Every structure is written in structure tokens, then in C-alpha cells.
Amino acid sequence: xxxxxxxLLLATPLLCDAKVKIEAMQHDIMQIQANNFDAVIGKFRGxxxxxxxxxxxxxxxxxxxxxxxxxxxSEMKGMAKICAISCSEYGVFCEKQxxxxxxxxxxxxxxxxxxxxxxxxxxxxxxxxxxARFMPDFTEKLDKENIDKFLGSDxxxxxxxxxxxKKSSPLLWKALSSETVFKRTVKFGFVTEDQAxxxxxxxxxxxxxxxxxxxxxxETKETxxxxxxxxxxxxxxxxxxxxxxxxxxxGGGSGKEESMEEAKPWLVQEVPELTAKSHNDVCxxxxxxxxxxxxxxxxxxxxIDMLTALSKKFTSQxxxxxxxxxxxxMNLKVEKAYKDLFQPTQFPSALVFNPHKRLRFxxxxxxxxxxxxxxxxxxxxxxDKVLGGDARFKxxxxxxxxxxxVREAAAGKxxxx
Numbered sequence: 138x139x140x141x142x143x144x145l146l147l148a149t150p151l152l153c154d155a156k157v158k159i160e161a162m163q164h165d166i167m168q169i170q171a172n173n174f175d176a177v178i179g180k181f182r183g184x185x186x187x188x189x190x191x192x193x194x195x196x197x198x199x200x201x202x203x204x205x206x207x208x209x210x211s212e213m214k215g216m217a218k219i220c221a222i223s224c225s226e227y228g229v230f231c232e233k234q235x236x237x238x239x240x241x242x243x244x245x246x247x248x249x250x251x252x253x254x255x256x257x258x259x260x261x262x263x264x265x266x267x268x269a270r271f272m273p274d275f276t277e278k279l280d281k282e283n284i285d286k287f288l289g290s291d292x293x294x295x296x297x298x299x300x301x302x303k304k305s306s307p308l309l310w311k312a313l314s315s316e317t318v319f320k321r322t323v324k325f326g327f328v329t330e331d332q333a334x335x336x337x338x339x340x341x342x343x344x345x346x347x348x349x350x351x352x353x354x355x356e357t358k359e360t361x362x363x364x365x366x367x368x369x370x371x372x373x374x375x376x377x378x379x380x381x382x383x384x385x386x387x388g389g390g391s392g393k394e395e396s397m398e399e400a401k402p403w404l405v406q407e408v409p410e411l412t413a414k415s416h417n418d419v420c421x422x423x424x425x426x427x428x429x430x431x432x433x434x435x436x437x438x439x440x441i442d443m444l445t446a447l448s449k450k451f452t453s454q455x456x457x458x459x460x461x462x463x464x465x466x467m468n469l470k471v472e473k474a475y476k477d478l479f480q481p482t483q484f485p486s487a488l489v490f491n492p493h494k495r496l497r498f499x500x501x502x503x504x505x506x507x508x509x510x511x512x513x514x515x516x517x518x519x520x521d522k523v524l525g526g527d528a529r530f531k532x533x534x535x536x537x538x539x540x541x542x543v544r545e546a547a548a549g550k551x552x553x554x
Contacts, residue, residue: 139472144199144502149382152221156194156195156200157192157194157195157196157199157200157203158194158223159203159221161298164203164207164210164534165207165210165211165214165219166190166206166207166210166219166220166221167218167220167221168220168221168222168223169189169208169220169221169222170222170226170227171222171230173179173226174222174230177218177220178218178220178245179245181218182245182247182248183247183248184247184317184320185217185218185247185248185273185274185317186218186244186245186246186268186271186272187217187219187220187244187245188218188243188244188245188255189220189221189222189242189245190202190220190221190222190240190241190242190244191207191221191234191236191239191240191241191242191243192221192222192223192224192239192240193223193224193239194223194225194226194476195467196239196240197300198239198371199239199240202240202259203485205259205260205261206219206221206242206264206419208261209261209264209265209268212261212265213265213268213369214368215368215532216272216308216309216312216313216367216369217268217272217310217373218414219268222541224236224239225403230288235254237386240259241254241255242254242255242264243428244260244267244268244271245271246271247271247318247372250271254479255267256519259474267307272308272311272312272315272322273314274306274311274314274315275311275314275315275325276299276306276310276314276325276326276327277318277325277326277327278326278328279298279326279328279332279335280331280332284326284338285333285402285403285405285406286402287324287326287407288350288355288402289402289403289404289406291324292353292354292404292405292470293321294322294323294355295323295350295351295374295377295378296323296324296326296349296351296355296357297324297325297326297347297348297349297374298325298326298328298336298339298347298348298349298350299325299326299327299345299347300328300330300336300339300341300344300346300347300348301327301329301344301345301347302329302344302345303329303345303364305327306327307342309365309366309367309370310325310327312367313325313367313370313371313374318375318378319371319374319378322378322506323332323374323377323378324476325416330344333438334438335515336487337438337442338438338441339358339546340343343452344362344390345365345412346360347360347365347370348359348360348361349361349374350405351377354405355404355405355406361373371494384476396477397481401414401418403413403415404418404421406447407441407445407448407464408430408436408464408465408466409465409466410436410465410466410467410468411427411429411465411466411467411472412541412542413541413543414542415465416541419465420463420465420476420490421492423463424461425460425461425462426460426461426462426463426490426491426495427462427463427465427489427490427491427492427524428448428462428463428464428465428483428488428489428516428520429465429466429467429487429488429489430444430464430465430466430467430486430511431466431467431469431481431485431486431487432466432467432468432469432470432484432485433468433469433470433480433484433485434468434470435468436466436468440485441466443512443513444464444466444516445464447464447513447516447517448462448464451520460524462520469481469484470540471542471544472542473542474540474541474542475538475539477539478533478539481499481500481501482503483503483507483511484511485510485511486501486503486511487500487501487513487515487516487519487521488500488519489500489519489528491530494505495532495536496533496536496537496538497530497531497532497533498530498531499519499528499529499530499531500531501515501516501518501519503515
């Protein structure tokens with residue numbers, strides 16, 4: 138008994154002697170000193186959010202808080218700076234920051250929001266939530282109206298899209314979009330599950346899914362297969378992002394940057410719409426015949442997918458023949474002058490247009506009883522006829538294209554002429 142009592146007496150001081158010690162190999166917290174506060178936190182207030190825990194090394198309350206705060210650091214690793222400073226060692230600095238008791242946490246949101254003392258529960262969920270509120274968000278929520286602008290602008294920047302069954306961008310997506318290099322060199326989009334056209338266009342089958350489109354014409358698409366964790370995603374995106382890529386370039390000393398209105402989304406679409414703005418790039422410039430799908434309204438994603446598949450099929454067949462076909466669609470409900478020119482007997486329909494030297498076209502023959510449809514089988518029949526030299530082309534009257542429709546622009550945008 139005497140031995141046991143002696144052992145307990147020896148152990149008592151150890152139980153009472155609290156010691157806060159942040160170990161680099163055990164903790165994700167970044168411990169700083171008074172003389173490097175500006176280099177770690179102050180210098181980056183323009184674009185980053187940080188937190189700073191003020192602690193005393195001999196405080197029992199701080200010792201209890203260590204594990205909770207480290208959970209915050211682990212959750213936010215790479216996304217925000219979760220720091221700590223010893224008031225036992227840097228008491229003067231703590232006093233200047235208005236710290237009288239510990240544990241205390243200061244929040245440093247991006248400027249111009251001022252730094253403030255955190256007053257909520259000293260728990261991981263509450264602290265992480267407060268930090269997340271101030272995370273800069275450079276993501277763009279995508280829908281049918283803006284997806285082509287998003288993909289078509291800033292050709293040098295990879296476009297990374299998160300398809301999600303959640304209503305808003307998660308913290309890690311905001312953090313990726315605001316990362317120091319990525320915010321200049323990569324574009325991040327967020328697509329909700331209910332955006333059926335975009336989901337079908339990219340053939341997304343499960344949520345969440347991350348897809349990157351890159352290349353000056355958006356020719357490369359890649360689906361992310363790793364862990365949906367910030368650091369893993371950052372490493373993957375970083376493979377295709379280089380410092381300086383995608384920065385705006387001023388031309389001719391005018392200081393003018395390319396605007397979204399000047400973007401050409403049709404350059405990155407596999408089957409673009411033929412309009413006043415796109416017709417030169419899509420059909421009338423360069424070599425090849427134009428395969429034009431005629432719709433009485435907007436082409437559906439299923440129709441676009443069918444045309445894309447046909448395009449790839451015929452591109453493969455023509456690769457060794459020196460022939461080229463360019464694929465597109467036209468909304469004849471809008472382009473009424475072209476409806477008068479082509480005079481399709483039913484919808485959908487299709488034609489092959491030769492824009493070189495003499496403007497001429499050949500229509501899909503729907504048959505006497507309109508039994509031939511403007512579907513995959515009908516279009517294939519039309520192209521086989523053209524390639525076999527059996528198609529009869531009709532000249533455009535006066536060798537002059539009809540007037541293009543004036544498109545209604547979105548609010549704040551110029552009309553398409």
C-alpha cells in the first residue's frame with residue numbers, strides 16, 4: 138500500500154501539469170511566431186481566409202482544445218490556413234491583438250472584411266462553418282443559357298465542372314476556384330442534377346462527377362477518377378494548369394480584354410448551331426462540305442448526340458479520302474429566310490451545303506409519302522448519295538445568302554446581328 142501511495146503521489150504533478158505542444162508529425166495546425174505573422178497571414182489577406190488560435194502552453198483549457206482545433210485543421214487542410222501562436226512565448230503580440238484569455242481564435246477573412254474574434258462554440262463544426270462562410274468563391278453555376286459561353290471563352294484555360302445533386306458548390310470546390318494559381322488559370326463550373334441538357338451532353342451517370350474539358354477547341358474531355366478530396370483534386374487539376382496560363386492579354390496597347398460577348402462557344406461544340414455570328418467559322422471558311430441538320434426549334438440533346446455519333450462515323454470513313462464534312466444544326470423557326478430557301482417538306486430534315494465558289498446545296502429527299510425521316514438512317518442515306526456522286530445540287534439564287542435573323546439577346550447583352 139505504501140508503494141502504491143508513493144506512486145500516486147509522484148504521478149499527481151504529472152496529471153496536473155498541462156502542456157500544449159503542437160507536433161508537426163501529429164497535427165495539421167501551423168504554429169507561427171510573432172515575427173512571421175505578416176508573412177503567413179497578413180500578406181495573403183487579399184485572397185485567403187485564415188484562423189489563428191491563441192494559447193498558453195500551461196493551460197488545461199487550451200490542452201483540451203488542441204484536438205478539437207486540429208480537427209478543423211485536418212478538415213481545412215490546403216483550403217485555409219489554420220494557425221496557432223503561443224501567448225506564453227509571445228505575450229506582447231497577444232496583448233496587441235486584444236487577447237486576454239485563452240483559448241481564443243481570431244478570424245482573418247479576405248480584405249476588405251476586417252479581422253474579428255470568433256465568439257461561437259469552440260467546436261470543430263462551428264469553427265469550420267465560420268471559416269467556410271468567408272471562403273472566396275470563383276465558381277460559376279452553369280445552366281443551359283450560359284454553358285456555351287463558359288466553355289467557349291478563355292480558350293487557354295481548362296474548364297473543370299462538378300456535377301452534383303446538391304444545390305450549391307461545396308467548400309472544396311470554392312477553395313479550388315480561389316487557389317492562388319487556379320483563379321487565374323482554370324475555370325470552375327458547378328452543375329446541378331436538374332440541368333438535364335448539360336448532364337446528358339456530358340453523359341454523366343452518377344453524382345458527384347468531375348469532368349475537365351481542355352484544348353483550344355475543347356477537344357479533350359477527361360473524367361476525374363480519384364478521391365473527392367481537396368488535395369487530390371488540386372494535384373489532378375494542377376497537371377493541366379501552369380502559372381501564367383489563361384491570363385488576360387491586352388492587344389494593341391488598348392488595354393481591352395476579351396469579353397464574354399466576344400467568346401465563340403461554337404468553336405468548342407461538336408455540333409454547333411449555325412447563326413449569323415457562327416456561320417463563317419462553322420461552315421463558310423475553310424475546306425469541306427457542311428452537313429446541316431434542320432430543326433423546327435431548338436435541337437434536343439438527343440439529336441445533338443445522334444449527329445455527333447454520325448460525325449465521328451463519317452470522319453473515320455473519310456480520313457483516307459481527303460474529304461471533310463463539318464456538322465452543324467439550324468433553327469428554322471428563327472432563321473425564317475433560310476426556311477424559305479431550303480423549303481423542307483418535314484422536320485427534322487437535313488441538307489449538304491457546298492459553300493465554295495458557287496453556293497449550292499442538296500436536300501434530304503423524304504420520299505413521295507414523306508416516309509424517309511430526318512434521322513440517323515435518313516441522313517446516312519443522304520451522305521452516301523453525296524459521296525457516291527449521285528446527289529443533285531441546287532444553286533442559291535443570285536449566289537447571295539439570305540439575311541440572318543436578329544437574335545434576342547439576354548438582358549445587358551447586344552443583339553446578335
